[in-house]
Amino acid sequence: MKEMVIDHKDTDQRKTVRVASMGNVDSGKSTLVGIITSSDDAADDGRGSLRKKVFNYAHEMENGRTSSISYEIVCFDKNGKQVLPESKSKKKNVIWPDIVNRSAKVVSLNDLCGHEKYLKTTMYGLTGLFPHYGMVVVGANMGIQRMTREHIGIAVSLKIPLFVVVTKLDLAPEPVYIATMEKLTKILKGTFCNLLPFNVTSEDQLPDLAEKMHDRSKVVPIFSVSNVTRQGIDLLKKFYSLLEPNDRELMRQDGTAHNLS
Numbered sequence: 001m002k003e004m005v006i007d008h009k010d011t012d013q014r015k016t017v018r019v020a021s022m023g024n025v026d027s028g029k030s031t032l033v034g035i036i037t038s039s040d041d042a043a044d045d046g047r048g049s050l051r052k053k054v055f056n057y058a059h060e061m062e063n064g065r066t067s068s069i070s071y072e073i074v075c076f077d078k079n080g081k082q083v084l085p086e087s088k089s090k091k092k093n094v095i096w097p098d099i100v101n102r103s104a105k106v107v108s109l110n111d112l113c114g115h116e117k118y119l120k121t122t123m124y125g126l127t128g129l130f131p132h133y134g135m136v137v138v139g140a141n142m143g144i145q146r147m148t149r150e151h152i153g154i155a156v157s158l159k160i161p162l163f164v165v166v167t168k169l170d171l172a173p174e175p176v177y178i179a180t181m182e183k184l185t186k187i188l189k190g191t192f193c194n195l196l197p198f199n200v201t202s203e204d205q206l207p208d209l210a211e212k213m214h215d216r217s218k219v220v221p222i223f224s225v226s227n228v229t230r231q232g233i234d235l236l237k238k239f240y241s242l243l244e245p246n247d248r249e250l251m252r253q254d255g256t257a258h259n260l261s
């Protein structure tokens, strides 16, 4: 039988990085996925405006709760600048080929579910979709909840390199934000996780952090943002533009659990 020849020329030039969101219900995962994949003038109204573009189903739209895995992309050119759609269409089958074809890097964001009821779906996202990185989302005003710990525990067991985004800076009084950061730091540094949390404050820290994430060092960058005022969002997007696929790619390609220590 004649061997089928597949021309990979086009896709080989483009890097794809997969990031999965995780964290407690209402922490702002879908909203963050919405803001990262939109243009730089997008902001949330605090009542769920940005998550609408991320939801798959009408019932999610109605109750505001993610119950399925949704897929969004953010693309960057070779200079790290976001590639935006030229068309005014909102349809993914129109927008995606357009931006992917003009990009050097595609970051694919899988928005997972926060509610315990949908933990199986979130587990599938963290295992079957082989994310290169996990984005743990924590509401600054709500702090670390049981499901936050649960998701961090699962991701650490699966050896998924993590970064954390603390949202809702606009809502959290200073002492509450400080208490959330202290608890987060304690959990990440604890004996189970044994990681090194790092509070990100400026752009010049990003290249080194992205490289450390790629090399599976223990460093966990922590970003603090508001999806309403956009505080910290540009810094986070810049970090996204620097992320590279890591060796979890090998697991996806041959379906085996490599010894990723």
Ligand SMILES: Nc1nc2c(ncn2[C@@H]2O[C@H](COP(=O)(O)OP(=O)(O)OP(=O)(O)O)[C@@H](O)[C@H]2O)c(=O)[nH]1
Residues within 6 Å of the ligand: 023, 024, 025, 026, 027, 028, 029, 030, 031, 032, 044, 045, 046, 047, 048, 049, 050, 051, 064, 065, 066, 067, 112, 113, 114, 115, 137, 167, 168, 169, 170, 171, 225, 226, 227, 228
């Ligand atoms: N004030 C304020 N509200 C925010 C911020 N981020 C998200 N929200 C609001 O918080 C609510 C919950 O956000 P979601 O993005 O649906 O949270 P989620 O983590 O995806 O929730 P689940 O899908 O149920 O797990 C929405 O009403 C958002 O508008 C923020 O930074 N500031």
Ligand SMILES: [Mg+2]
Residues within 6 Å of the ligand: 029, 030, 031, 051, 064, 065, 066, 111, 112, 113, 114
């Ligand atoms: Mg959601």
